[in-house]
Amino acid sequence: MTSLLNPHRPPVFCPGCGHERVVQALDQALTRMNLAGHQVAIVSDIGCSGLFDTFFNTHAFHGLHGRALTYATGLKLARPELTVIVTMGDGGLGIGGAHVLSACRRNVDLTLLVLNNFNYGMTGGQCSATTPSEARVGSGFLNRLEPPLDIAAVAAAAGAPWVRRVSGYDAQLAEAMAAAIAYEGFALLETRAICPGRYTRRNKLTPAAIEADLAALPPVEDLAARNRRAEYGRAYRQEAASLEPDAEPAWIRPQFAPVEAGRQEIVILGSAGQRAVTSGELLCLAGATAGLHASQKNDYPITVMRGHSISEVILTEGEIGYTGIETPTTVMALAAEGVARRSRLFAGLPAGARVIKAADVALPPCPAKIVEVDFGALKIRSADRSLAALAFLAARREVLSLEMLRAAIQLRFAGAACEQSLALVARVAETGGA
Amino acid sequence: MRLTLMEGNEAIGRGAMAAGCTFFAGYPITPATTIYNTMLQLLPPAGGVCLQGEDEIASIGFCLGAAMAGARAMTATSGPGISLYSEQISFAIGSEIPLVIVDVQRLGPSTGSATRGADGDIQFLRWGNSGGLPVIVLAPVDVRDCFELTVHAFNLAETYRCPVFLAANKEVSMTRETLDLDALCLPPVVSRQIAPPDQPYLPFAPGQGRRVPDFVPMGAACLVRQTSSTHGPDGYITTDADQIGAMQHRLSEKLLADVEAFTHFDWHPAPGADTLVIAYGVTARAARSAVVQRNAAGQPTALLVLKTLWPVPEALIARLAGPFRRIVVMEMNLGQYVREIERVLGRRDILFFGQMNGELIKPRQILEVIQS
Ligand code: SF4
Numbered sequence: 001m002t003s004l005l006n007p008h009r010p011p012v013f014c015p016g017c018g019h020e021r022v023v024q025a026l027d028q029a030l031t032r033m034n035l036a037g038h039q040v041a042i043v044s045d046i047g048c049s050g051l052f053d054t055f056f057n058t059h060a061f062h063g064l065h066g067r068a069l070t071y072a073t074g075l076k077l078a079r080p081e082l083t084v085i086v087t088m089g090d091g092g093l094g095i096g097g098a099h100v101l102s103a104c105r106r107n108v109d110l111t112l113l114v115l116n117n118f119n120y121g122m123t124g125g126q127c128s129a130t131t132p133s134e135a136r137v138g139s140g141f142l143n144r145l146e147p148p149l150d151i152a153a154v155a156a157a158a159g160a161p162w163v164r165r166v167s168g169y170d171a172q173l174a175e176a177m178a179a180a181i182a183y184e185g186f187a188l189l190e191t192r193a194i195c196p197g198r199y200t201r202r203n204k205l206t207p208a209a210i211e212a213d214l215a216a217l218p219p220v221e222d223l224a225a226r227n228r229r230a231e232y233g234r235a236y237r238q239e240a241a242s243l244e245p246d247a248e249p250a251w252i253r254p255q256f257a258p259v260e261a262g263r264q265e266i267v268i269l270g271s272a273g274q275r276a277v278t279s280g281e282l283l284c285l286a287g288a289t290a291g292l293h294a295s296q297k298n299d300y301p302i303t304v305m306r307g308h309s310i311s312e313v314i315l316t317e318g319e320i321g322y323t324g325i326e327t328p329t330t331v332m333a334l335a336a337e338g339v340a341r342r343s344r345l346f347a348g349l350p351a352g353a354r355v356i357k358a359a360d361v362a363l364p365p366c367p368a369k370i371v372e373v374d375f376g377a378l379k380i381r382s383a384d385r386s387l388a389a390l391a392f393l394a395a396r397r398e399v400l401s402l403e404m405l406r407a408a409i410q411l412r413f414a415g416a417a418c419e420q421s422l423a424l425v426a427r428v429a430e431t432g433g434a
Numbered sequence: 435m436r437l438t439l440m441e442g443n444e445a446i447g448r449g450a451m452a453a454g455c456t457f458f459a460g461y462p463i464t465p466a467t468t469i470y471n472t473m474l475q476l477l478p479p480a481g482g483v484c485l486q487g488e489d490e491i492a493s494i495g496f497c498l499g500a501a502m503a504g505a506r507a508m509t510a511t512s513g514p515g516i517s518l519y520s521e522q523i524s525f526a527i528g529s530e531i532p533l534v535i536v537d538v539q540r541l542g543p544s545t546g547s548a549t550r551g552a553d554g555d556i557q558f559l560r561w562g563n564s565g566g567l568p569v570i571v572l573a574p575v576d577v578r579d580c581f582e583l584t585v586h587a588f589n590l591a592e593t594y595r596c597p598v599f600l601a602a603n604k605e606v607s608m609t610r611e612t613l614d615l616d617a618l619c620l621p622p623v624v625s626r627q628i629a630p631p632d633q634p635y636l637p638f639a640p641g642q643g644r645r646v647p648d649f650v651p652m653g654a655a656c657l658v659r660q661t662s663s664t665h666g667p668d669g670y671i672t673t674d675a676d677q678i679g680a681m682q683h684r685l686s687e688k689l690l691a692d693v694e695a696f697t698h699f700d701w702h703p704a705p706g707a708d709t710l711v712i713a714y715g716v717t718a719r720a721a722r723s724a725v726v727q728r729n730a731a732g733q734p735t736a737l738l739v740l741k742t743l744w745p746v747p748e749a750l751i752a753r754l755a756g757p758f759r760r761i762v763v764m765e766m767n768l769g770q771y772v773r774e775i776e777r778v779l780g781r782r783d784i785l786f787f788g789q790m791n792g793e794l795i796k797p798r799q800i801l802e803v804i805q806s
Pocket residue numbers: 012013014016017018019048117121122194195196197198199
C-alpha cells in the first residue's frame with residue numbers, strides 16, 4: 001500500500017518535535033496494515049497533536065479539547081467497519097479524564113495514541129497531568145505541588161484491555177502502533193517524546209532518558225491483558241439482537257358513556273406504597289374508555305418508598321387546556337402524608353365537591369361533602385387502598401362507572417395482577433359504595 | 435378516535451422513532467430521564483444505538499460522532515446539561531452537524547428544582563453558543579406537539595444540517611395525557627442531501643443556489659473532513675477573511691432566510707377582538723383556557739401560540755399582532771421572549787406577566803393581567 005500522508009500538508013511542527021516521529025510511524029503502521037484512507041478516521045484533540053488529522057489522507061474529525069474520544073465512540077458505534085484512531089496530547093488526557101477512564105471501561109474498538117511530551121506545547125509550556133514535579137514549566141511553582149499521572153497504569157486499572165508505553169524514538173514504534181490498531185477493543189498507546197519548542201528549553205530530556213524512565217516503570221501489558229473481554233460494539237449488537245421489538249402503545253376506542261359532565265378535577269392524596277400514581281393512570285384510562293380526554297400529574301419525593309404520593313387527574317369532554325388543578329371536584333384522602341402535603345387545598349373546596357376520606361385519616365376543616373370509608377373494616381390492604389377508593393366511586397357511579405374501571409384494569413394489567421385487581425373491584429362493588 | 439395515554443417524554447421518544455432516529459445518547463437527569471428510558475426501550479431492538487454517556491459532554495459528543503457517520507441522532511437533558519453541552523452545541527452549529535437536542539426545562543438557576551417546571555432557558559438556547567449564530571428552537575405545548583414537533587425537529591436538522599432544539603418543560607414532558615393517535619399529523623421524513631458521487635467533494639461547499647452543503651457520511655469511499663476550527667469549503671483551517679465572513683453569513687442566512695418555511699404556530703382569532711394574548715409552551719394551555727372564558731363572556735380576545743421560537747418568526751408576529759391595541763405576553767420566566775415581541779413590534783406597551791416559582795401560570799392570573 002502507498003503512504004496515506006497528505007503530500008499537500010506536510011507536518012509543521014517545531015524542528016525536532018517528537019510528534020513528527022509519531023506521524024511517520026502512524027503512516028507506516030497504516031501502510032503495513034494495508035488500510036486505505038477511506039477505511040480510517042483520525043479523530044484529533046486540541047494542541048499540537050490536534051494537527052494530526054490534516055497530515056493524512058483519511059477521514060478526519062477535529063473537535064473540542066478533551067472530547068476526541070466522545071466523537072470517536074459515536075463514530076465507531078455508528079460505523080463499526082471504520083478503523084478509528086484518536087490522537088491526544090497529555091493536555092487532552094487531563095481535561096478529558098472522565099472520557100479516558102470511561103473509554104477504558106467501555107472497551108469500544110478505538111485506538112488512543114497519547115502523545116505525552118510532559119507539557120502544554122501550544123499554549124506556552126504550562127504543566128499538564130504528566131509533568132514531572134521537578135520540571136521547570138510555564139506554570140510557575142504549580143507543578144511542584146501535583147505529582148504526574150502514569151496514564152498507562154491508570155488505564156490498566158480502569159479496565160483497558162490493551163495498554164503500552166513506548167518511546168517516540170523506539171525503532172518498534174510503528175509496530176507497536178500497528179498492534180494497537182489491530183487489537184479489537186480499546187487500545188491505549190502512550191508515546192513519550194520531546195517538545196523542543198517548549199519543554200526542553202528549560203528541562204533536560206533526551207531519548208536515552210526517556211528510555212531509562214520507561215524501563216524503570218512497572219510493566220502494564222499483563223495487567224491490561226487481564227481486562228480482555230468482548231468488544232463493546234460487538235457485545236452491544238449481540239445483546240440488542242436478542243431484544244423483542246417494542247410493542248406499539250396500547251390504545252382505546254371509546255365504548256362507554258361518561259357518568260359525569262364537565263371538567264372533573266380529581267386529586268388522590270396517598271402515601272408511598274398506596275399506588276396513587278397507578279390509580280391515577282387507571283382513572284385516565286377509564287376516562288378514555290368513555291371518550292374523555294385525560295391528564296395526569298404526579299407529586300412524590302425524589303426518595304421514593306416513603307412520604308406522600310399524590311396524583312392529580314383531569315377528565316374533560318373537550319381539550320384539557322390548563323393542566324393544573326383549580327377547583328377539585330373529587331378528593332381522595334387516603335393517607336395523612338398526602339393530606340398534609342395538600343392541606344391548603346381543603347379550605348378552598350367548593351361545597352359541591354366530594355371527599356372520599358379514609359376512616360383513619362384526619363382532615364382540616366372543609367366545606368365539601370365528606371364520605372368516610374373504613375378500608376380497615378373492609379380488610380383492604382394499604383397497597384390496594386387507592387384502587388379500592390376508585391371502585392368505591394365507581395360503585396356509586398361518581399366520576400367513573402364500574403365498566404370503565406374494569407376496562408381500564410384490563411388495559412393496564414395482565415395475568416394475575418389483572419385478576420386480583422378485578423376481584424378487588426368486585427368485592428368493593430358488593431358494598432354498593434355505602 | 436384511538437386514545438392512548440402517554441407522557442410528553444414518551445411522545446418525544448416515539449416521535450424520534452417515527453422520524454427515523456437511529457442514535458441516542460444521554461445522561462440521566464430529571465425531568466428528561468424518561469426520554470432516555472424510552473429510547474433505551476425502543477432503539478436497540480430496532481437496530482439503533484442508545485448510549486448512556488459518562489456525562490452530558492460525552493453524550494452529545496457521541497451524537498456528533500454518530501451524526502457525522504450518517505446517523506439521525508438525538509440527545510436529551512435539562513438546564514444543567516444544556517450548560518455542559520454548550521461547547522459541543524457551538525461545534526454542531528459551526529460545523530453543520532445535524533442533531534436534535536431536547537431541553538426539558540426545569541426551574542433554575544443552576545441545579546434549581548429538579549421536579550419543577552420553567553421556561554427559563556429560552557434565551558439561553560438561542561445565545562448559549564460561542565459565536566452567537568442562530569439556532570432553531572421549537573416549543574411543544576402538549577403531548578401531541580411533543581410527538582409531532584420531534585419529527586419536525588429531525589427534518590429540520592437534516593434539511594439545514596444544524597442542531598435543532600425542542601424546548602420542552604417538565605410540565606409538558608412529565609404530564610401524562612390522552613393522545614388521539616388518529617389525529618396525529620406527521621410530516622414525511624426528510625433526509626440530509628447526499629453529495630453526488632461523481633464530483634469532487636468539498637465538505638463545506640453548498641451546491642449551486644443552496645445554502646446548505648451536501649453530506650457524505652464518514653466512512654464512505656470519498657474522504658470527509660470535519661473540524662471545529664474556522665474552516666474553508668475544503669474543511670481545512672482558513673485565515674482568509676473573505677472566506678470566513680462568507681461562511682458565517684451563510685450559517686446565519688441558511689436559517690434566518692428560511693424561517694417562514696418552518697414557522698409552527700396556532701392561531702385563534704376572535705371577531706372584534708382588540709386584545710391579543712401571545713404565549714408558548716405549557717403556558718399556552720392556561721392562556722387558551724383564559725381566552726375561551728373571555729370569549730364566552732363576550733369579551734373577544736385572540737390567542738397566538740408560538741411553536742417556532744427561534745429564529746423569531748418576525749413576519750408572522752408582525753402580521754398577526756400588528757392590528758391589536760393590547761398585547762399580553764406571559765411566560766414561566768421573568769421576561770425573556772417578550773423582548774423579541776417588543777423588538778419585532780417596536781412597542782414598549784406590551785402587558786407582561788412572568789412567573790418563576792415552580793408553579794404553572796394559572797388562567798385566573800392571565801385573566802387578571804388582561805383585565806388590568
Ligand atoms: S510546541 Fe512542542 S509539541 Fe508543539 S510543535 Fe513545538 S515541539 Fe512540538
